[in-house]
Amino acid sequence: MPEIIRSQDCVVFFKGDSATVTVSTAMVASGWAGGQGVQWVGVQGDDRVVTYSTGPFGGFLLWGSDELGDDYTAVTRQQTAYRYATMFFGGCLISTSSYERYTYASRQSGPAIPLVYSPNDSLYLSLRGLWTKEDELTLSSNPAAPAPGVGYVAQLPKAQNRNYLGIQVSM
16 A cells, blocks of 8 residues: 655545634634634624634534645635635544644643553544543533544554544544
């Protein structure tokens, strides 16, 4: 099998449903990675607006805010300039570098304890909008708990795939 060149944060192997969405002011100011989980925050006129997920989901963003183009192309920084992104929802098969690498508890109080993913683990969006095997809404005693399951581990992060996590998305 030929090696897949992974120059972006998220690689889509099977495309589910997608739509163009408007990103929040906070996302425009801070940027985002490809594979970032997002949630709905409202509508401005005819625009559907998303922001970083805090556990709930609307979908995930295909490209990071700075991934399209370079300094010599017309698409450079267009997502943040025009406040849009491509959001996927529904069934997809992806590989992404945008996932939690350490447990929720260790990120709160240290030392860092690695998360160990296994094939078919259920996945959620973390409180930071990254893919994780932990239900952080429940772990943080959030009244919105439990977090909805949004996918399953399809491929483990390893050196051969540049430590990307393979995910069967089931949003």
